[in-house]
Structures are given as structure tokens and as C-alpha cells.
Amino acid sequence: MAERSIRRLPQTVVDRIAAGEVITRPSRVVTELIDNALDAGASAIEIEVAGGGTERIAVSDDGCGMARADAERAIDRHTTSKLDPADDAAIGRIDTLGFRGEALASIAACATVSIVTSDGRAVGTKLHHEPQADEPTVTDAGRAQGTTVTVTNLFDTMPARRQSLAGAATEFRRIVDRVTAYALGRPDVRFTLRHDGSETISTTGRGFTDALLGIYDREVASHASTFDHERAVTVGETEESVDVSIDGALVSPAIDRSRKDHIRVAVNGRPVLNGAIETAVREGYGPRLPSERFPIAVVRLDVPPALVDPNVHPAKETVGLVGEDAIGPALTDAIDTALSSGDDRRASAVATDLDTAIETGRPASRFDELSVIGTFRSLYLLCEADAELIVIDQHAAHERVNYERLRAVFDGRPIETAKLDPPATVSLSPTARARLDAHAEAITELGYEVEPFDDSTVRVKTVPAPFGRTATAASIRDAVGSVANDGSGADPREVLLAELACHPSIKAGDELSAEAAQALIDRLGECADPYRCPHGRPTMTTLSEASLASAFDRQATRFQ
Ligand code: ADP
Ligand code: MG
Numbered sequence: 001m002a003e004r005s006i007r008r009l010p011q012t013v014v015d016r017i018a019a020g021e022v023i024t025r026p027s028r029v030v031t032e033l034i035d036n037a038l039d040a041g042a043s044a045i046e047i048e049v050a051g052g053g054t055e056r057i058a059v060s061d062d063g064c065g066m067a068r069a070d071a072e073r074a075i076d077r078h079t080t081s082k083l084d085p086a087d088d089a090a091i092g093r094i095d096t097l098g099f100r101g102e103a104l105a106s107i108a109a110c111a112t113v114s115i116v117t118s119d120g121r122a123v124g125t126k127l128h129h130e131p132q133a134d135e136p137t138v139t140d141a142g143r144a145q146g147t148t149v150t151v152t153n154l155f156d157t158m159p160a161r162r163q164s165l166a167g168a169a170t171e172f173r174r175i176v177d178r179v180t181a182y183a184l185g186r187p188d189v190r191f192t193l194r195h196d197g198s199e200t201i202s203t204t205g206r207g208f209t210d211a212l213l214g215i216y217d218r219e220v221a222s223h224a225s226t227f228d229h230e231r232a233v234t235v236g237e238t239e240e241s242v243d244v245s246i247d248g249a250l251v252s253p254a255i256d257r258s259r260k261d262h263i264r265v266a267v268n269g270r271p272v273l274n275g276a277i278e279t280a281v282r283e284g285y286g287p288r289l290p291s292e293r294f295p296i297a298v299v300r301l302d303v304p305p306a307l308v309d310p311n312v313h314p315a316k317e318t319v320g321l322v323g324e325d326a327i328g329p330a331l332t333d334a335i336d337t338a339l340s341s342g343d344d345r346r347a348s349a350v351a352t353d354l355d356t357a358i359e360t361g362r363p364a365s366r367f368d369e370l371s372v373i374g375t376f377r378s379l380y381l382l383c384e385a386d387a388e389l390i391v392i393d394q395h396a397a398h399e400r401v402n403y404e405r406l407r408a409v410f411d412g413r414p415i416e417t418a419k420l421d422p423p424a425t426v427s428l429s430p431t432a433r434a435r436l437d438a439h440a441e442a443i444t445e446l447g448y449e450v451e452p453f454d455d456s457t458v459r460v461k462t463v464p465a466p467f468g469r470t471a472t473a474a475s476i477r478d479a480v481g482s483v484a485n486d487g488s489g490a491d492p493r494e495v496l497l498a499e500l501a502c503h504p505s506i507k508a509g510d511e512l513s514a515e516a517a518q519a520l521i522d523r524l525g526e527c528a529d530p531y532r533c534p535h536g537r538p539t540m541t542t543l544s545e546a547s548l549a550s551a552f553d554r555q556a557t558r559f560q
Contacts, residue, residue, distance in 0.1 A: 006073045006081045006101075022106040025165055026053025026154060027174035029107055033149050034182050035097035036104075037061030038269065039082065040147065043205060043422055044190040045182075051196070052168030053175055054155060060148040065119040071127055072138060075113065077105040095305055097270055104149075108136075110161070111154040117147040131157050176200060177261075178271075180215050184298045185266030187211035187249075188421060207418060207470040208249035208298060218510075220296060223252040227338035231330040235307065235323025244303050244327055246334050251296035253288040253339070262296040267308060269300075272319045277301070280328035284335025299331065367525035372517045378510065381517050387545040394512060394520060396533035401523045403501035403534040407494075415447040415493075418465035424473035427457050432480050439483045446479055446496060447471075464496060475499055498534035 023029060030047060037045045040063025050056035066074060073079045080101030107113055108129050118124030118141070126141035131153075155162040165171055172195060183191040183203045190205035191214075203214035213221035228247040235242055265277045277299070285295050301321075309320035321327060370390060374382045381392040428436065433456065436443060443450065447464030460473040475496070482495035512520065524530045524539065533539055549555060 004081045004084070005067075006070045006079050007084075008076075008079055022103060023110060024161075025174065026057060026171050027178050029053065029057050029111075029151050029154065030059065030175050031178050031182075032098070032103035032107065033057070033059035033151075034179070035270075036149070037063055037147070038182075038186065038189065039096045039098055040064045041422065042146070042189060043424075044192075046192045046194070047175075047179060048194045049172060049175055049196075052165070052171035054153070054162070054165070054168075054171070056150065056152045057154070057175075058148060058150040060146065062144070062146040065143075065145045065147050066115075066117045066125070067119045067121070068125045068138070071115060071117050071125045072136070074115065075104040075108040075127070075129055075136065077102055079105075095268070107151055110158055111156070112152045114150045114152075115147065116141045116143050116150075118143040118145050120145040181264055181266075181271030183215060184208075184211050184264045185271045185300060186269065187298075206472060207465070210470070212249060212251070212296075212298075216296070220251055220255060223255050224249045224296075225252070225338070226250075227334065229334040229338075231334065233323060233326045233330050235326050242304050242307065242323070244301060244330060246299065246301055246331055248297065248299040250335060250338055253285055253295060256289050256293040256295060258293065260294040263294060264298045266298075266300045267319055267321065268302055268305065270319070274319060274321060274324075276324045276328050277321070277331065280331040281335060284332040285339065286336060288339060297335075299335075301327065301331070303327070367521050367530070370521050370525075372514060372521065375512070375517070381512070381521070383521065389543040389545070389548070390540055391543065392521065392524070392540045393533075393538070394510070394517070396537055396539040397520055397524045397530075399498075399502045399533045399535075400527055400530060400539055401520070403497055404527045404529075406497050406501055415445075415464045417447040417449070417462045418470045419462050420460060420473060423451075423459040423461040425453055425457050425459055426473050426476055428477065428480070430456070432477060433458075435480050435483070436476075439480070442483045443476070443479060446483070446493065448476055448479060450476065471496065471500060494534075501534050 042061035042063035044062050046060045048058040078101045082096040082099045113129045115127040124141045124143040126139045127136045129136035179193045187208045191203045193201040204210045208226050226249045231244050232241050233244045263278045263281045307322040370383045370385045373384045383390040449462035450458045453459045463471045
């Protein structure tokens with residue numbers, strides 16, 4: 001996002017902006033700092049919290065950073081780089097999360113603030129401000145491009161405000177809730193939340209499924225399918241038709257919740273509470289969910305900025321939406337369609353749960369006679385089959401199952417892709433770089449859009465994303481390797497599938513229930529090649545009763 005230099009807003013504009021009390025509790029500090037990081041175009045945001053947040057909150061980003069002169073103005077009141085003071089109509093077109101220029105000023109009025117920032121120049125800036133001081137102290141600082149804002153001793157000088165806070169655990173839970181909302185609403189950005197040194201939330205910045213995996217667990221992530229709809233909606237008295245784009249992730253109604261808090265809504269990139277939209281989401285699930293139950297769902301609406309009134313709530317957590325009554329039904333319909341169309345589901349996400357049979361047309365599992373008798377080191381399933389003890393590597397087996405599922409729906413279709421915004425830079429060895437140039441067309445066909453950056457680096461703008469599984473930017477290295485290797489027999493598409501298949505597979509150390517273990521074996525039995533994982537490693541090994549018997553110097557009971 002292009003940042004303009006920071007200017008003072010004229011009083012007239014200031015008055016039109018609902019100000020209100022901005023910083024009421026630690027979670028408000030966190031949201032304002034995340035907003036700023038996102039407005040700065042960050043692709044990774046790290047949040048560190050000590051205790052309930054009054055002790056210390058630090059937010060680091062890799063966004064555009066600030067030049068010295070801008071940093072010096074940043075904590076003044078009503079200074080912003082996001083609204084042009086000469087343009088009266090600008091406020092109707094706001095596409096940034098901040099625009100009032102008062103967050104940092106408000107934080108600085110009730111806490112000690114230190115900002116370390118660099119806009120990419122050799123020497124960065126460190127600003128330190130105590131709540132009662134007039135001016136911050138400014139010194140040189142070394143830092144990669146981006147900004148770290150550290151807020152300590154929040155409300156130390158405001159005993160009444162301090163008093164009104166809940167206990168540290170509750171205040172921290174509010175922070176977790178906010179970070180969760182942002183991480184799900186911006187799955188293209190990597191979020192990390194650390195609390196007293198341990199990691200509470202971590203997402204990869206690689207799309208909805210990964211974000212759900214970072215916030216919830218594998219079960220939830222594997223039941224999610226992504227959806228993406230464009231709707232023309234007629235709004236307002238003028239009956240104007242506007243384009244609304246709706247996307248997100250819907251967790252299958254097989255998993256439900258007793259409260260609606262797991263419906264996450266973001267409007268134009270900002271996580272918000274909006275009862276009408278939440279109701280519309282629930283209605284989209286309809287009778288697929290029992291009454292009084294709610295789904296886990298992430299819904300993002302992108303609407304023309306003029307339809308959003310961010311001033312309904314001083315903290316912008318609740319937004320008013322012009323045309324809510326028209327957008328709601330469109331959303332309900334989009335969700336209903338996404339949940340009911342089996343094809344949509346295939347196109348967006350492949351079931352990785354173990355209860356769904358693989359669509360191979362093969363009648364029954366060939367491992368019918370296998371029964372699980374135990375596990376070893378939370379990795380190996382021990383199974384009895386007639387006169388053999390079969391040991392299955394659960395991780396390798398699950399990868400194989402995922403891989404065959406992906407392949408079954410992949411067959412002959414063009415590869416879906418996902419845009420990386422901003423593009424990711426990936427370093428390549430000189431050999432890989434030369435191969436990339438030589439096989440540019442094949443790489444494009446695989447779904448990568450790449451442009452040279454410098455001698456050893458490329459910018460990856462688009463990656464393959466079949467069935468909602470977004471490949472990493474770094475997977476371009478494997479793709480280049482496999483494309484260049486023709487003659488070896490490795491089909492680059494298969495190599496890509498193998499890499500995607502291991503995404504949310506059961507890992508070593510995951511304890512499987514007896515039913516899940518049996519289901520895994522059933523699914524494995526339906527695979528065309530159940531004996532190897534997609535990377536070629538064995539999925540199972542056999543110990544015959546005869547070999548055990550001979551180890552113990554006895555005759556096998558069923559020795560043949
Ligand atoms: P607002 O976001 O409404 O403009 P703030 O008080 O939050 O007001 O921030 C003031 C200004 O400081 C912003 O307009 C922006 O130019 C700059 N700024 C704040 N945080 C960051 C950041 N993390 N990266 C780059 N610039 C920032
Ligand atoms: Mg701001």
C-alpha cells in the first residue's frame with residue numbers, strides 16, 4: 001500500500017470523524033497496532049504480550065516503515081498519512097483500516113511507547129515517548145524495513161482505567177479473540193501471537209485452510225472448504241447496483257458450536273461484529289445444522305467503501321453497512337450454494353477426513369481382514385492379519401490417502417491458482433534459475449506465475465492451489481526440479497500433488513482413536529497403491545508369525 005507523507009488534518013475534517021475513547025483496554029492497543037501494520041502492507045505480523053497486556057505489548061511488522069520525519073509526527077494527534085486533507089470527498093473512499101490519526105496519540109497518552117522503524121534506508125529511527133512528556137526522544141536505530149511498536153506500563157498513570165480492567169487472563173483472552181479475528185480475516189498475512197514467551201497462535205499466511213489449522217485444529221481445517229462469489233446487489237433508495245464479492249471458508253456442518261462466536265466476519269479487510277451478517281451466515285447453513293447450533297465459518301465481504309460506515313462504533317468493531325438487507329440474502333444464498341454443490345466442494349477442497357471413502361470406484365477396502373491391536377510411539381499402528389503382524393506408519397498412510405483423493409479429482413483439469421499479494425520472493429540456486437528459464441512454459445502450466453527479481457531471486461506472484469490447498473511459494477524449487485527432470489519419469493503434476501498431500505496429514509505423535517485408526521486403514525485399502533507414500537517411502541511393513549516364532553525358538557501356531 002502506498003503511504004503518503006504525514007500531514008495535519010484541518011479541524012473541519014477532524015470534527016467529522018467520530019473520535020470517542022479509542023484506548024479502553026489492552027486489546028484495543030493490539031487492534032490499533034495490527035491495523036497500522038496491515039495498512040503498512042505487512043505480510044507478517046508478530047504480537048508479543050506480557051501478562052494481561054498492561055505490562056507490555058509489542059507488535060512488529062515487515063511493512064513499509066516510516067521515514068524519520070514521518071515517525072516524528074506519527075504520535076501527534078490527528079496526524080495521518082491515509083487521508084488527504086485537501087480532498088473533502090476522501091473520507092467516503094477510505095480503503096485503509098486507520099484514517100483518524102489518533103491511535104498512536106491516544107496510546108502515547110496512557111502508556112510508554114517506543115517505536116523502532118525503517119523505511120528501508122540504511123539508518124532507521126527509534127522514538128521513545130513517556131506518557132507525560134511533550135516530545136519523544138529520537139535516536140538512530142538499525143532495523144530491516146518495517147516497524148516495531150512497544151507499549152509498556154499501560155494505564156499506569158490512570159488508576160481509574162486500570163481499575164475498570166478485568167483480570168489478566170480475561171484481558172489476554174480478549175487479545176486472543178482479536179488476533180484470531182484478524183488471522184482468519186487476513187489469511188494472506190502471517191500472524192504470530194506470543195504470550196509470556198510461548199506461542200499461542202501461529203498462521204502461515206497461506207490461505208484459509210492453513211489459517212483454520214493455526215487457530216483450531218486439523219479436524220476443523222480438514223472439514224473446511226473455501227468459497228468465492230461475486231454478486232451484484234441492489235442497495236439503497238437509489239436502487240443502485242453494486243458489486244459485492246464474498247469469499248471465505250465454511251467448515252462442514254458435521255462440526256458445530258453452541259455459540260455464534262465462531263462465525264467470523266470481515267468487511268473490507270476489517271474484522272467486525274455485525275448481527276445481520278452473522279444471521280445471514282447461519283441461515284446459509286439452514287437445517288444442515290441442528291437448531292440452536294452455529295457453524296465455524298469465515299466470511300469476507302468486499303464492498304465499495306461508500307457502503308461502509310465505520311463511525312458506528314468508535315473502535316470500528318461494529319460497522320454499519322448500507323444495503324445490509326440486500327447483502328444478507330445474497331450472502332445466505334452464496335453459502336447455501338457453496339454447501340450444497342458437491343462439485344463446488346470438489347473444486348475447492350478435498351475431504352481429508354477419514355470417514356469419506358475415496359472416489360475410486362473400487363468396491364471395498366482390501367484390508368478388510370486387518371484389525372488394529374495397538375499403537376507404538378504414537379506413530380505406528382500395530383495390526384493383526386491372520387498369521388502376520390503388520391506395522392503401518394500412520395503419517396505415510398495418511399499422505400497416501402490424501403494424495404489419491406487429490407489425484408482422483410485432479411485428473412485432466414486445469415490447475416487452479418492462488419494469487420500471492422504481495423508476491424513472495426524466493427531465492428534459487430544458479431542451476432535452478434537456469435532451469436526455470438529453460439522450462440518457463442511448463443512452470444506456468446503448473447500454475448506458477450514468476451518474474452525475475454535479481455540474479456538469485458524470483459518473485460512468485462501466483463502459486464498452484466488445487467482444491468483449496470495452496471502450494472507454498474518455496475515449492476517453486478521442487479517444481480523447477482521436477483520439470484527439469486523429464487526423462488526420469490516424474491510427472492511434475494504428481495510431484496506437486498505429493499507435496500500438497502502431506503499438508504494436513506496425521507503427523508507422528510498424533511494419537512489416533514481406535515475408530516480413526518480403523519478408518520485410516522479402510523481408506524488406505526481403497527488406494528490404488530497403498531504400500532508407498534507419495535514420496536515413495538513404504539507405508540507398512542510385515543512381521544510374519546513364522547519369523548517371530550523362530551526368534552523365540554518355537555513353532556508357529558498357524559505356521560504354513
Ligand atoms: P492512522 O492509522 O489513523 O493514520 P495512527 O495514529 O494509528 O493513525 O498512525 C499515524 C500514522 O503513523 C499513520 O498514518 C502511518 O503513517 C504511521 N504509522 C503508524 N504505524 C505504522 C506502521 N506499523 N508502519 C508504517 N507506518 C505507521
Ligand atoms: Mg492507525
